[in-house]
Amino acid sequence: MDKVIKRALISVFHKEGLQEILKTLNDASVEFVSTGGTMEYIKSQGYPCTSVESITSSPEMLDGRVKTLHPKVFGGILAIRENEKHQEDVRKQALPLIDLVIVDLYPFEETVANGGTPEEIIEKIDIGGISLIRAAAKNYKDVLICASRNQYSSLIGLLKAKNCATSEAERRTFAKEAFAVSSAYDTAIFNYFDEDSHSHLRIAADEQKTLRYGENPHQRGIFFGDLNQVFDKIQGKELSYNNLQDIEAGVNLIDEFTAPTFAILKHGNACGIASRGTILEAYIKALEGDPISAFGGVMISNRPIDEETAKEIDKLFLEVIVAPDYDTEALKHLTRKQNRIILTRKNKDKQHWQYKSVLNGVLMQEYDNATETKADMQCVTQSTPSEDEIDDMIFANKVVKHSKSNAITLVKDSQLIASGVGQTSRVDSLKQAIEKAQGFGFDLKGASMGSDAFFPFPDCVELAAKAGITAIVQPGGSIKDQLSIDKANELGVSMCLTGVRHFKH
Numbered sequence: 247m248d249k250v251i252k253r254a255l256i257s258v259f260h261k262e263g264l265q266e267i268l269k270t271l272n273d274a275s276v277e278f279v280s281t282g283g284t285m286e287y288i289k290s291q292g293y294p295c296t297s298v299e300s301i302t303s304s305p306e307m308l309d310g311r312v313k314t315l316h317p318k319v320f321g322g323i324l325a326i327r328e329n330e331k332h333q334e335d336v337r338k339q340a341l342p343l344i345d346l347v348i349v350d351l352y353p354f355e356e357t358v359a360n361g362g363t364p365e366e367i368i369e370k371i372d373i374g375g376i377s378l379i380r381a382a383a384k385n386y387k388d389v390l391i392c393a394s395r396n397q398y399s400s401l402i403g404l405l406k407a408k409n410c411a412t413s414e415a416e417r418r419t420f421a422k423e424a425f426a427v428s429s430a431y432d433t434a435i436f437n438y439f440d441e442d443s444h445s446h447l448r449i450a451a452d453e454q455k456t457l458r459y460g461e462n463p464h465q466r467g468i469f470f471g472d473l474n475q476v477f478d479k480i481q482g483k484e485l486s487y488n489n490l491q492d493i494e495a496g497v498n499l500i501d502e503f504t505a506p507t508f509a510i511l512k513h514g515n516a517c518g519i520a521s522r523g524t525i526l527e528a529y530i531k532a533l534e535g536d537p538i539s540a541f542g543g544v545m546i547s548n549r550p551i552d553e554e555t556a557k558e559i560d561k562l563f564l565e566v567i568v569a570p571d572y573d574t575e576a577l578k579h580l581t582r583k584q585n586r587i588i589l590t591r592k593n594k595d596k597q598h599w600q601y602k603s604v605l606n607g608v609l610m611q612e613y614d615n616a617t618e619t620k621a622d623m624q625c626v627t628q629s630t631p632s633e634d635e636i637d638d639m640i641f642a643n644k645v646v647k648h649s650k651s652n653a654i655t656l657v658k659d660s661q662l663i664a665s666g667v668g669q670t671s672r673v674d675s676l677k678q679a680i681e682k683a684q685g686f687g688f689d690l691k692g693a694s695m696g697s698d699a700f701f702p703f704p705d706c707v708e709l710a711a712k713a714g715i716t717a718i719v720q721p722g723g724s725i726k727d728q729l730s731i732d733k734a735n736e737l738g739v740s741m742c743l744t745g746v747r748h749f750k751h
């Protein structure tokens with residue numbers, strides 16, 4: 247049977263947004279009980295309100311650290327209405343029964359994010375509010391809990407539907423949401439205290455989105471997070487599980503480059519990427535790298551898309567395009583196909599840690615943020631690379647870092663001309679790359695090659711030289727490095743070691 251709300255305890259940090267709730271409750275003759283600031287607000291809206299202090303006969307103290315923490319308040323929330331013994335206590339202690347609790351907690355996370363001082367942050371750990379939430383949610387059979395201002399609109403809908411009467415099932419749903427709020431709140435506090443040691447893994451994501459499916463249609467998939475913080479979506483179908491993975495790979499890759507650069511990704515690997523003086527030229531050269539794989543790919547640019555580039559892109563079937571911006575004329579072309587997902591990147595902040603579930607646990611590691619520059623290219627051969635070759639080695643090394651292991655990249659004139667990715671042996675990756683480059687008509691003479699890890703044998707150097715490659719960059723670190731260096735010297739190839747391995751699985 248529905249229960250009718252007679253008394254509501256309201257204690258909220260953000261007062262705005264309460265008006266309609268107050269009016270709805272007041273129209274149903276609900277009595278308001280409230281703490282200092284919230285009570286002032288309720289009265290300012292023209293409604294009568296009982297102070298918590300008058301119920302507890304105890305003043306708010308310790309700068310607000312203690313307001314609602316009192317047996318009279320918690321007894322009034324936690325008493326089970328159908329329990330005779332509880333009701334006896336209610337009568338003896340004159341506990342005012344509370345049927346609805348509305349809380350909006352101190353903004354702990356925002357205070358941390360806004361660079362609050364340690365003292366300010368500690369003071370934003372809500373104690374009374376979180377206790378009210380837990381108590382009301384525990385007693386959901388009798389009490390309705392609204393645990394955040396984010397739930398005000400659902401609350402209004404519920405209150406209006408039956409003139410402030412609610413069913414047990416409805417209260418249970420709100421209780422579930424309340425525990426989502428309280429657990430996320432405590433997780434944020436824990437993560438703040440645990441910032442340096444990472445002694446436990448606690449993740450809380452308020453936003454979640456059920457995806458159409460997971461990696462394949464027979465797998466369910468959910469994304470936890472808020473994409474609106476990262477992109478504005480201009481148009482297109484829902485992002486899929488695989489789109490999200492490719493976008494993550496693309497964003498990480500494109501951020502390595504400062505010159506106008508365009509990349510096309512498939513299954514987490516770049517099938518084309520190039521830097522040029524304009525984004526149009528960069529797109530044309532990126533596509534040229536592997537026009538077959540580009541079909542249905544994820545495209546990403548580090549410059550706004552102009553009309554000419556959009557016209558070229560429009561000729562191709564693509565899943566997603568991500569850019570910092572789009573000219574109005576460009577959008578006219580790109581939006582012609584309505585399924586095409588068009589995203590504007592609005593925030594370049596990235597997470598520091600990445601996670602992956604394995605077996606019965608979760609792996610956590612820092613993102614691979616090492617980017618090698620010219621200073622890291624230690625030449626170990628008699629032949630030294632030209633300036634152009636050094637530029638291409640740096641380019642090849644950036645792309646190989648973002649390609650799945652074992653990975654080899656072949657680059658000429660700031661254009662990826664082929665790669666070999668995801669092979670179980672490095673030599674197979676190289677063979678794949680050479681074959682691809684030749685298949686698309688590229689001349690490998692003078693090309694540079696990147697490898698995500700060392701060469702265990704000199705066979706890769708031999709194959710590369712035979713194909714015309716003249717400069718190789720690799721991390722080194724094999725006990726047999728010297729064999730590869732000797733082979734490079736013998737064949738007149740220059741080789742640089744970076745000392746940094748870039749496996750990616």
Ligand SMILES: NC(=O)c1ncn([C@@H]2O[C@H](COP(=O)(O)O)[C@@H](O)[C@H]2O)c1NC=O
Nearest residue numbers: 259281282283284311313314315373374375
């Ligand atoms: N200490 C307490 O007993 C206590 N009870 C409720 N609060 C919080 O105080 C805030 C409302 O205070 P006021 O109505 O005075 O503006 C709410 O964010 C509520 O979560 C408390 N503050 C912190 O714990």
